[in-house]
Every structure is written in C-alpha cells, then in structure tokens.
Amino acid sequence: MNRKILAICLVLVILSGLCLTGCGGEEALTLNVYNWGEYISDGSEGSFDTIREFEKWYEQTYGTKVKVNYTTFSSNEDMYSKISSGAVSYDVIIPSDYMIARMASEDMLLPLNYDNIPNYQYINEDFKGLYYDPQGQYTVPYAYGIIGVIYNANEVDEADTGSWDLLWNEKYTDKILQFNNSRDAFGMAMYKLGLDVNSEDTAVWDTAYEELLLQRPLVYSLVMDEIYNMMESGEAAIGAYYAGDYFTMVDAQAENVDLKFYYPERTNYYIDAMCIPKCCENKELAEIFINYMLSEEPAIANAEYTYYASPNRLVYENEGYIESMGDEAMDILYKYVDDFAQHYEANAYHNLTPEMLGYINTLWETLKIN
Amino acid sequence: MGVSNTKLSSKIYTAVIFAFLFAPIVILLIFSFNESKSLSVFSDFSFKWYKELFNDRSTLESVKNSVILALAATAVSTVMGTAAAFGIYRIRKEWYKVLMNTVTNIPMVNPDIITGISMMLVFVFVGQFFGASTSLNFWTILIAHITFCLPYVILQVLPKLQQMDGALLEAAQDLGCTPFRAFFKVTLPEIFPGIITGAIMAFTLSLDDFVISYFTSGNDFQTLPVRIYSMTKKTVTPKMYALATIIFFITLSLLLINNLIDNEDSRNLRKIKKNRKNKKYVLAK
Numbered sequence: 001m002n003r004k005i006l007a008i009c010l011v012l013v014i015l016s017g018l019c020l021t022g023c024g025g026e027e028a029l030t031l032n033v034y035n036w037g038e039y040i041s042d043g044s045e046g047s048f049d050t051i052r053e054f055e056k057w058y059e060q061t062y063g064t065k066v067k068v069n070y071t072t073f074s075s076n077e078d079m080y081s082k083i084s085s086g087a088v089s090y091d092v093i094i095p096s097d098y099m100i101a102r103m104a105s106e107d108m109l110l111p112l113n114y115d116n117i118p119n120y121q122y123i124n125e126d127f128k129g130l131y132y133d134p135q136g137q138y139t140v141p142y143a144y145g146i147i148g149v150i151y152n153a154n155e156v157d158e159a160d161t162g163s164w165d166l167l168w169n170e171k172y173t174d175k176i177l178q179f180n181n182s183r184d185a186f187g188m189a190m191y192k193l194g195l196d197v198n199s200e201d202t203a204v205w206d207t208a209y210e211e212l213l214l215q216r217p218l219v220y221s222l223v224m225d226e227i228y229n230m231m232e233s234g235e236a237a238i239g240a241y242y243a244g245d246y247f248t249m250v251d252a253q254a255e256n257v258d259l260k261f262y263y264p265e266r267t268n269y270y271i272d273a274m275c276i277p278k279c280c281e282n283k284e285l286a287e288i289f290i291n292y293m294l295s296e297e298p299a300i301a302n303a304e305y306t307y308y309a310s311p312n313r314l315v316y317e318n319e320g321y322i323e324s325m326g327d328e329a330m331d332i333l334y335k336y337v338d339d340f341a342q343h344y345e346a347n348a349y350h351n352l353t354p355e356m357l358g359y360i361n362t363l364w365e366t367l368k369i370n
Numbered sequence: 371m372g373v374s375n376t377k378l379s380s381k382i383y384t385a386v387i388f389a390f391l392f393a394p395i396v397i398l399l400i401f402s403f404n405e406s407k408s409l410s411v412f413s414d415f416s417f418k419w420y421k422e423l424f425n426d427r428s429t430l431e432s433v434k435n436s437v438i439l440a441l442a443a444t445a446v447s448t449v450m451g452t453a454a455a456f457g458i459y460r461i462r463k464e465w466y467k468v469l470m471n472t473v474t475n476i477p478m479v480n481p482d483i484i485t486g487i488s489m490m491l492v493f494v495f496v497g498q499f500f501g502a503s504t505s506l507n508f509w510t511i512l513i514a515h516i517t518f519c520l521p522y523v524i525l526q527v528l529p530k531l532q533q534m535d536g537a538l539l540e541a542a543q544d545l546g547c548t549p550f551r552a553f554f555k556v557t558l559p560e561i562f563p564g565i566i567t568g569a570i571m572a573f574t575l576s577l578d579d580f581v582i583s584y585f586t587s588g589n590d591f592q593t594l595p596v597r598i599y600s601m602t603k604k605t606v607t608p609k610m611y612a613l614a615t616i617i618f619f620i621t622l623s624l625l626l627i628n629n630l631i632d633n634e635d636s637r638n639l640r641k642i643k644k645n646r647k648n649k650k651y652v653l654a655k
Contacts, residue, residue: 032589037600069590072600089503228605252407
C-alpha cells in the first residue's frame with residue numbers, strides 16, 4: 001500500500017520535473033543585466049521593483065515585450081572572470097572604477113552612444129571624465145561611496161575621534177575592527193601616513209605594513225560584512241566602512257549602542273558605473289536600460305534602497321528624497337558632491353600590476369599570522 | 371560509581387555534540403522571527419521577514435529556479451542511476467565491474483570545484499565551437515547537476531540489488547515473464563526503497579549545491595545559493611533566515627520520510643529472513 005503511494009509520488013515528481021523544464025521560453029527581446037547583489041531596488045519592503053517596472057515601461061513605450069535576466073555577482077573579480085571566460089554574454093554590467101579601467105585597457109568594453117542616454121546630462125559634471133574613463137566614452141556612474149569611521153559614542157571619547165588615529169588608539173584595545181581585505185586595510189594605513197595608495201614602490205607598502213603591525217594587537221577582528229552585527233550589538237566599538245552602510249547599522253543598533261560617523265581627512269572614494277561589455281548582443285536596448293536607470297523614479301528608488309550616494313542631480317536635488325533621507329544622511333552622503341573629482345582623483349584605488357598585487361598579498365598574509 | 375560516572379560523561383558528551391550540531395540552526399530559526407534587522411538583539415516576535423520574503427520577487431524567482439533544477443536533475447538522475455546500477459549489477463566479469471564502480475564514483479570523490487571548472491570549460495568549448503555567444507544556460511547547469519547526482523543514486527540502488535535474491539528474477543523468467551517485465555514486476559519493487567533514498571539524496575544535493583552551479587550557470591538562470599553568495603556587498607537580510615528556516619523544515623521532512631521507509635524496509639527484511647529460516651527448518655525436518 002505504502003509503496004503504491006510512493007510510486008505515485010515518484011511519478012508525479014518526475015512528471016512535474018519534465019513539465020516545468022519543457023515549458024517556458026516564449027520569444028521576446030532579452031536583456032542580460034549583471035550587477036552586485038542587493039544593489040538595486042527590488043520591490044521588497046514595498047519599494048519600487050526596478051526590473052519589473054522597466055519591463056512594463058518598455059512595453060508601453062515601444063510596444064514590444066522585453067525580458068530582463070537579472071543576475072548578481074559578489075565581487076569585481078567574480079564578474080571579470082565570468083565575462084573573460086567567454087561563457088556568458090551580458091548587456092549591462094555595473095563594476096567598480098578600477099575594474100572598469102582594467103576592462104577598458106583589455107578592450108572588453110563598448111563605447112556608449114550617449115545620444116541614446118539623454119539622462120546622462122543630469123549626472124554631476126564632477127563625476128565625468130575621471131581616471132578610469134578619461135574620455136568619458138564607456139561609463140555612466142551609478143553610485144559612489146566613501147569610507148568613513150563608525151564608532152559607538154557610548155564607549156568612545158568624542159575627543160579621540162576625527163582621524164585615522166582612533167583606529168590606532170590603545171585605549172580601545174580589542175574594540176577595533178579592521179577590513180579583512182588587503183587593499184582596504186593597507187589603504188587605511190597609507191591614508192593615515194599620507195602615502196600614495198597606488199604606489200608601485202615596494203618600500204611604500206613596507207612602511208604601511210609596519211604601521212599595520214603596530215595596530216595588530218589592538219584589533220578585535222578582521223571583518224567584511226560581519227561588521228554589521230559586531231557594531232550593531234556593541235561587540236566592537238570602532239570600525240571603518242562605507243558611509244551608506246553606516247545608516248543600515250544605525251537602523252538595527254541595539255538599545256545601549258549609539259553609533260556615530262565621521263570622515264578622516266584622507267580616505268577612499270569609489271564609483272560603481274554602468275558599462276556595456278563587448279559581448280553585448282543588443283546595444284541599443286542596453287543603452288535604453290541605462291537611460292531608464294538614470295530617470296527620476298528608478299534612480300531615487302535605488303539610492304533609497306542601497307543607501308549609497310547617487311551622482312544623479314535628479315536624485316540628490318529631489319525634495320522628496322532629501323526629506324526621506326534626513327539631514328544627517330544628506331550631510332554625510334553628499335558632503336563632497338560639489339568637489340568630488342578633486343578628492344576622488346587624489347585618493348581612489350587604481351588597478352595595480354599583478355606583481356604588485358602579489359607583493360601586497362604576501363605582506364598581508366604575513367601580517368595576518370602575526 | 372564508576373559506571374554512573376561514565377554514563378554521565380557520555381551523556382554530557384552527547385549533549386555537547388548535539389549543541390554544536392543544532393545551535394546554529396536554532397539561532398537562525400529564532401532570529402527569523404525577530405522584528406528588527408539585528409542578529410544580536412531580539413526585539414519582538416513577528417512574521418515580518420516571512421511576509422517580506424513572499425513579497426521579494428527576485429528571491430522567490432531564484433527559489434523557483436533551484437526547485438525546478440533540483441526536480442529535473444532528480445528525475446533524470448534517478449532513472450539513469452537505476453538503469454546504470456542494474457547494468458553494473460548484471461556485469462559478470464569481476465574486473466570490469468570494479469572498473470565501472472570506480473569510474474562512476476569519480477564525480478562523487480572529485481572536489482566540486484574541479485568538477486565545476488572542468489564542466490564550464492567543456493560547455494564553453496562546445497558553445498564556442500557552435501558560435502554561441504552564451505554557452506551557459508539552464509541546460510548546462512542541469513547536465514552538471516545530473517552528473518554529480520548520478521553516483522549517489524547508483525550508490526543507493528546497487529546495494530539493494532545485491533541484497534536481492536537473484537533466484538527471484540530467474541524464477542519470474544522461468545514462469546514466463548519477459549526480462550523486461552520481470553524487471554518491473556520483481557526487481558523494481560525490491561529495490562524501490564533504494565531508489566527513493568537515491569532520489570531524495572539527489573534532490574537535496576542539487577538543491578544546496580553552490581560551487582558547481584556557480585561555474586556552470588549562465589545569465590538567465592540563477593539558483594538560490596548563488597544568489598545568497600552575491601549578497602555580500604550588503605549584509606544578508608533576515609528574509610534569508612526565514613527562507614533558510616523553511617528550507618530546513620522541508621529537508622527535515624524529506625529526511626524523516628526517508629528514514630521511515632528505511633525502517634519499514636529493514637523490518638520487512640527481518641521478517642523475510644525469519645520466514646526463510648523457519649521454512650528451512652520445516653523442510654529439514
């Protein structure tokens with residue numbers, strides 16, 4: 001008896017499996033978008049569902065259906081290896097600045113036709129023609145971030161804050177968090193010492209290494225996204241992270257924790273920008289999508305969802321957006337918006353040679369076992 | 371005194387092991403009902419994240435993808451695996467049998483990352499040979515999943531075939547069954563528990579595979595594990611705790627079904643053996 005039931009179950013499983021794989025696949029335009037995870041407003045918590053709205057908008061405007069295949073990556077390097085393997089074609093990708101520079105130099109990007117992207121005019125001029133795309137031909141900036149210091153005001157003395165020295169302050173031994181990736185950790189020491197973060201001179205990196213060695217005994221843990229829980233719960237009191245993420249932490253902080261934020265004098269600035277890779281199959285559609293991402297409603301929704309700052313004037317000059325973000329967030333996120341290029345060009349990470357990256361990694365591994 | 375001490379320590383030992391095994395799941399379960407986003411402060415009980423989860427179209431899409439893929443891979447690998455196991459069972463030459471067994475086990479002992487990369491290379495090679503711009507899609511990830519599920523099905527079915535009384539199959543054919551019919555009438559019912567176990571294993575393995583899916587998935591089909599992995603730019607939201615809790619209970623119930631079948635099966639086996647013994651005794655008398 002039991003076996004009969006099981007037999008029926010198995011048949012059903014097989015049938016449903018075959019049916020589901022057999023169906024699907026109606027012909028329509030497709031657009032393949034490859035973006036960071038959790039980096040677009042996706043309709044959760046009542047927000048704007050960017051991808052679905054684009055599909056609707058496109059059908060209404062052009063009368064043809066479009067299907068957006070939206071997939072996500074977790075790092076620039078993941079994205080790079082997927083595309084350079086030649087296995088998959090994408091139409092729109094959103095990598096970070098240094099990766100764009102690398103892909104452009106390896107001839108992996110297509111020049112954009114800005115006539116199809118009229119909303120590009122709303123991008124702040126300070127965000128155009130930066131080092132990773134000096135001629136302004138491959139990219140449309142999507143969001144930017146600045147690293148700052150987050151601290152728990154209930155444990156940290158206000159007088160000790162303001163510079164990178166806070167992360168070297170022995171008073172807070174075992175309360176300090178450091179990045180668990182070599183570039184950001186070394187970058188912190190280099191900004192503190194006034195060194196060039198893109199130096200190709202090993203001696204400069206050795207100096208930064210010595211500085212990190214001094215900090216090592218004070219550090220509670222090396223973290224990436226673990227920093228959220230450690231700061232929110234009060235387990236750690238000091239850590240450096242992106243300005244936008246600070247607000248995510250404040251939203252979830254425990255009752256006895258009072259998180260505050262400041263920018264040290266020199267720090268890291270980065271931009272993530274939309275580009276079209278060489279493997280793109282429908283360039284015009286990709287450009288229409290990029291233009292749509294810059295239009296008011298989706299751009300605001302994405303900026304609100306990710307909490308990252310937008311270089312788009314339609315966003316940061318919009319009254320509704322300013323109101324919903326609040327004064328503190330506007331002050332922090334858009335502090336440098338009008339002289340961004342100057343700060344950015346002095347401090348952004350560039351892509352280093354493989355030899356240099358290898359050397360830095362060796363230093364980093366040595367540091368970690370110390 | 372000594373005895374009760376060992377008893378106590380063995381109890382403590384068991385408790386500690388269970389705590390390590392299940393504490394993470396319990397914590398996940400508890401915090402999926404948390405009102406706030408925090409993983410450290412439990413503010414209030416709520417179903418908020420479950421509600422959020424069911425409103426999150428893209429996550430549900432990847433859940434759907436994972437389930438479709440797991441069902442399809444299970445269906446194909448169960449049929450193929452059973453056929454393969456029967457084939458191996460019927461091999462007469464001993465060295466050939468050992469060879470076939472070893473070859474089928476390779477995908478199982480091979481590290482996932484090597485299976486993943488090598489499959490990706492093959493797909494890209496073939497895809498570019500035919501001039502496709504995208505060589506990875508649903509079918510490539512399905513082929514990859516069938517490949518790594520197959521040995522697990524064979525591993526579950528083959529012992530059942532070996533346990534089976536070979537004379538039964540011969541008897542059925544003596545009594546006029548075609549070999550084909552004999553397989554469905556005699557062999558299949560005997561090995562059915564093995565097939566079910568194999569299918570359940572294939573399903574769970576396919577559902578939570580990350581490494582191989584990561585390398586073989588294209589631009590239109592992202593499974594849940596790959597999606598969760600890409601969430602590291604921002605922190606993983608408690609929606610995912612809710613999802614993990616639901617998946618945990620589904621896997622748990624599959625496991626329970628599996629063990630119940632196994633249990634009944636071994637009871638039946640004992641009964642049969644007992645009967646046989648008694649019969650022999652009667653005959654000898």
